[in-house]
Amino acid sequence: MAELFITEEGKAEKEERLRYLKNVKRPEVLDKLKVARDFGDLSENSEYDAAKKEQAFVETEIAQIEETLRKAKIISAKEVKNDEVSVGNSVVVFDMDFEEEDTYKIVGVIESDPNKNYVSNESPIGKALLGKKVGEIADIETPEGVIQMKVLKIF
16 A cells, blocks of 8 residues: 655644534534434434434544544655655646646645645656656656656745
């Protein structure tokens, strides 16, 4: 199994989500369960069934976040160097096929978010960019063929 990476920023987001789930969401669900139990017969109580499902979802998410935080290697900002692309860097690239610049942040798989241009170190773009220096060209394997990106800036 590949090593899980998480940036300090990603760790803080996960910890905040965990605090919310434990301190806000879990008590809300427990209140819903208590109210639903007061409706009587649990075998035909849709409110109770819905609250139990919500409780299972919340507890599963809590367990997943705790496991992620326990197993992940934290990438501190101090560790990240700007001489070559690594997990934790942002990188400006020139897409040679589309002739446009893009900026990506290279993160671990648990932080990846295409909407924010956070690409996983295990994705085709992330894998191809890792270890590249400014001026080097990365060949990225895609289903449509190989595309090339030139590294313009690492920060």
